[in-house]
Amino acid sequence: MKKSGSSTTIVKKFSALVVDDDLVIQRIHKMYLNRFGFETQVVGNGKEAVDLYRSGAFFHLVLMDMEMPVMDGPKATRELRGMGVNSMIVGVTSQDGDSEKQAFMGAGLDDCYMKPLTADTITSLLQQLNMKYR
Amino acid sequence: MDGVAQLKKRLADYTTSLYDEGYLDDQFVQLQQLQDESNPEFVVEVVSLFFQDSQRLLSELAKALEQQSVDFRKVDAYVHQLKGSSSSIGAQRVQRACISFRNYCDDQNIEGCLKCLQQLKNEYSLMKNKLETLFKLEQQLLEAGG
Numbered sequence: 001m002k003k004s005g006s007s008t009t010i011v012k013k014f015s016a017l018v019v020d021d022d023l024v025i026q027r028i029h030k031m032y033l034n035r036f037g038f039e040t041q042v043v044g045n046g047k048e049a050v051d052l053y054r055s056g057a058f059f060h061l062v063l064m065d066m067e068m069p070v071m072d073g074p075k076a077t078r079e080l081r082g083m084g085v086n087s088m089i090v091g092v093t094s095q096d097g098d099s100e101k102q103a104f105m106g107a108g109l110d111d112c113y114m115k116p117l118t119a120d121t122i123t124s125l126l127q128q129l130n131m132k133y134r
Numbered sequence: 135m136d137g138v139a140q141l142k143k144r145l146a147d148y149t150t151s152l153y154d155e156g157y158l159d160d161q162f163v164q165l166q167q168l169q170d171e172s173n174p175e176f177v178v179e180v181v182s183l184f185f186q187d188s189q190r191l192l193s194e195l196a197k198a199l200e201q202q203s204v205d206f207r208k209v210d211a212y213v214h215q216l217k218g219s220s221s222s223i224g225a226q227r228v229q230r231a232c233i234s235f236r237n238y239c240d241d242q243n244i245e246g247c248l249k250c251l252q253q254l255k256n257e258y259s260l261m262k263n264k265l266e267t268l269f270k271l272e273q274q275l276l277e278a279g280g
Contacts (some may be wrong), residue, residue: 024183024219031168031176067214094218116222118164 014129015058018042019049019076020065020092028116029063029092036122045069046076053080059087060129063117066093066104074107081108088129092117138280145271157264162224181265184223188258191216195251199244209247210239216254231257 016038018029026042033040038061043049045068062080066073077089091104091112101112113121152158169176191212198209217232231254238246 022187022215022219022222024180024187024222027180027183028165028168028222031173035168035170094214094221115218116161116164119167 012133013037013039014060014126014133015039016041016061016063017049017052017057017059018063019044019046019068019073020063021045021068022065025065025092025115032117032119032122033061033063036126046071046073046079049076050079050083053083053085060133061125062087062089063092064089064109065115066091066095066100074104077104077107077109088125088132090125138275138278141271141275141278142280145268145275148268148271152264152268156226157261159224159226161222165223178269180223181269184219184225185262187219188216188228192251192255192258195254199247199251204242204244204247206239206242206247210236213239213254225261227257228254228261 014037016033018026018033018040020026020029020042021044026044030040030042041052041057041059043052046064047070049062049064050071064073064077068076071079073091073093077091080087080089088110089108091101091109092115093101093104093112094115095101105112165177165180195209195212198205198212213232213235217229217236220226220228220232231250235247235250235254238250
């Protein structure tokens, strides 16, 4: 199927999981993702994300917050990768420190962004997904 | 007809002043762009969530700073949360107040923290007032048929 000129052409319906304990961020990221055609689910910490995958769920894209109660982003990412999950996992952090970002990447992220995400970032993620699942 | 035009101008001028005075930054514009007919209340919803969350965090902060032995890590965590959510709706001045606050936490300076908390409360109140006024103006414009 030929892609049209627009970079936000949806080739297929992608699913996304927002993992964040901040209600404001949850609402904003869900809105962005829905606007770009994703089917979005939201959970409040890393353990809920891992449990979802354990129960057989799959998401093309996971937006993983770094700091969360119960199970934080790095730990959840490590667990998911350890389970063989190869979804695109993107870290979302409000931490200014480079070392924290590096450590988070080291847990198995595909990329890491400052929160809140912007329309440009989502567009670029969508492009990457289109290529990955061509 | 005049009424709508006047309301439109008042809203536009007020909005501009909020950006000029640093109350709001580009993130708020992004939020407004996300709103559409299928989610006409999106911005109000998100801002209300922010108000609820902030109120909770401010009261937790006050409690934490009243303790005999202040847990600065806890205080810092609350401020960090507030910084995150204020930046996500574009509440620039609140976000900046959080940044200063965290410096005093790092220094474990109680006096400084208490002063910052007061400043944070002030900035938050101002922000809340400004946003409520903005929404009221928008509502008036809608009702006038604009």
